[in-house]
Amino acid sequence: MQAVPFLFRSIVDLLIPYRCVKCGIILENEAGLCTSCWPLIPFITKPYCECCGLPFDFNIDEGALCALCSHSPPFFKTARSVFSYCEESKDLILKFKHTDTISSAPLFARWMVRLHEKGENLLCIPVPLHWTRLFMRTYNQAALLAKAMAKYGGWEYSSSYLIRKYRTLSQGNFSKNERIKNVKRAFEVPQKKKKQLLGRKVLLVDDVFTTGATLNACSKVLLKAGVLEVHALTLGRVVSSNQLPLHSVEKAAR
Numbered sequence: 425m426q427a428v429p430f431l432f433r434s435i436v437d438l439l440i441p442y443r444c445v446k447c448g449i450i451l452e453n454e455a456g457l458c459t460s461c462w463p464l465i466p467f468i469t470k471p472y473c474e475c476c477g478l479p480f481d482f483n484i485d486e487g488a489l490c491a492l493c494s495h496s497p498p499f500f501k502t503a504r505s506v507f508s509y510c511e512e513s514k515d516l517i518l519k520f521k522h523t524d525t526i527s528s529a530p531l532f533a534r535w536m537v538r539l540h541e542k543g544e545n546l547l548c549i550p551v552p553l554h555w556t557r558l559f560m561r562t563y564n565q566a567a568l569l570a571k572a573m574a575k576y577g578g579w580e581y582s583s584s585y586l587i588r589k590y591r592t593l594s595q596g597n598f599s600k601n602e603r604i605k606n607v608k609r610a611f612e613v614p615q616k617k618k619k620q621l622l623g624r625k626v627l628l629v630d631d632v633f634t635t636g637a638t639l640n641a642c643s644k645v646l647l648k649a650g651v652l653e654v655h656a657l658t659l660g661r662v663v664s665s666n667q668l669p670l671h672s673v674e675k676a677a678r
């Protein structure tokens with residue numbers, strides 16, 4: 425009985441072989457990174473801030489917070505990322521975001537699912553794109569990740585609980601404070617969806633944690649709508665040694 429799927433997989437392998445998501449070399453068994461590229465990706469491991477996931481470059485007790493989270497807690501309860509966003513890792517995300525390499529989504533989602541412990545009643549929500557940007561881009565990379573994560577984690581997925589009201593300017597060249605201002609009122613939970621969010625635990629999914637401003641703005645809106653807690657999960661994370669206070673939106677109402 426195994427022969428048919430095996431044969432089918434073999435034919436698919438011949439037609440569309442598995443490739444390294446970084447250099448594109450053909451891999452034997454499954455999609456992923458080849459042995460040359462794997463050591464180049466700076467996967468984030470402990471120790472890191474218990475709240476925002478900022479990696480510490482020194483040993484510290486489990487549960488420690490970074491200075492920013494101690495001083496001004498963000499609205500999300502935790503944020504975790506698979507790897508640091510740097511020269512070596514950025515092409516993984518840029519290819520996924522801009523060149524329609526969406527076949528990487530299941531692999532990235534499997535990496536991201538491991539960032540959060542198993543739990544019941546979890547709801548995966550992507551950081552939304554404004555509909556005009558979605559129209560031009562044709563897909564929301566955060567939604568692809570969130571959907572695949574929900575599948576692997578056995579969680580619920582929905583892209584309709586959180587919407588982007590305004591088409592915000594691209595965050596690319598903004599400073600941290602400009603980013604906070606830019607996204608401050610951009611998100612909304614539709615009135616008719618609020619009931620379904622009451623008391624839920626949300627996994628908020630995006631491709632990159634840059635300053636945390638977008639994830640924080642989304643988390644604030646979700647908590648206000650009745651969500652119990654928000655855990656942000658991203659593929660990449662910009663790790664800067666001179667981070668400014670990124671949580672300077674009002675303090676968490678929790």
Ligand SMILES: [Zn+2]
Pocket residue numbers: 444445446447448449457458459460461462
């Ligand atoms: Zn490779």
Ligand SMILES: [Zn+2]
Pocket residue numbers: 473474475476477478489490491492493494
């Ligand atoms: Zn922190």
